[in-house]
Amino acid sequence: MKPWVLGLTGGIGSGKSAVVEAFGQLGVHWVDADHAARWVVEPGKPALSLIAERFGEAVLASDGSLDRAALRERIFQDPAQRKWLEELLHPLIRQEVAGHLARATSPYAIMVSPLLVESGQYRQVDRVLVVDVPEAVQVERAVRRDLSSEAQIQAIIKAQASRAERLRHADDVLVNDRDLAWLKAGVERLHNFYMTLRGGQE
Missing domain, CATH: 3.40.50.300 (P-loop containing nucleotide triphosphate hydrolases)
Incomplete structure (x- = not known):
């Protein structure tokens, strides 16, 4: 049976790569x-x-x-x-x-795209998972990671779909505002749920 496709997205600094790597460790095939x-x-x-x-x-x-x-x-x-x-x-x-x-x-596969909502790619997937973080955390993480200024990161956030717009398209939301162990537990919970789905819908 053809795997169903989960679209994974989130704003800059939300931790999309950490999330998809955690899914990968559980044997889920993904592409960015x-x-x-x-x-x-x-x-x-x-x-x-x-x-x-x-x-x-x-x-x-x-x-x-x-x-x-x-x-x-x-x-x-x-x-x-x-x-x-x-x-x-x-x-x-x-x-x-x-x-x-x-x-x-794997029974389902993941397409990671930062612009899943903006580009309309969400129409090509069966289900949408949004990795969500409060904006303050987003800015702090992205500044640290990209060594960019706060103003630069704010500009990128403004250019991306608004958080509300992303959440409107979400079937599932993973809030990533704590540590990696918390994140992995969240991914495992979602994975167990996804394994029960046919074609990505309940």
Whole structure:
């Protein structure tokens, strides 16, 4: 039987990676849409040559890989270029993610995406789990991890879906405001529940 798909999301600093690793330790297959977004533009992949053709060699690093910062600069100011890039990459990322999920041998598989709600990817999954933390914790963690300023992190939080918007799409919420042992216990509880579900719904 094809595994059903759990979409996992949360704002910056919410601890998505710790959560998905805990699921992974329980034998659940997972794929990160952010990783897939990097795989589809690796050297030798058709998307990379199309991007270079459109934006010029300046968006390539000296080793032939994509210079993300240079590309970001080009599309940041220009909505039409950004739209072109999204139309090229989104279907490829979807395919890449679907390919990974199809190889899952666990009863359910997880797609991790920070933009699950914003990008509409939540429509491709059977159930949505939101890792939620109070904003103050989010900021403190992200500042520590990325060595960014508080203002930078606040700007990212503002650009992401609001916490309320994310929670509106959630079937399950895991509050991650304590330590790792607490988090793992929460993941185990959810995992045991998920193992009883058919197709991701009660």
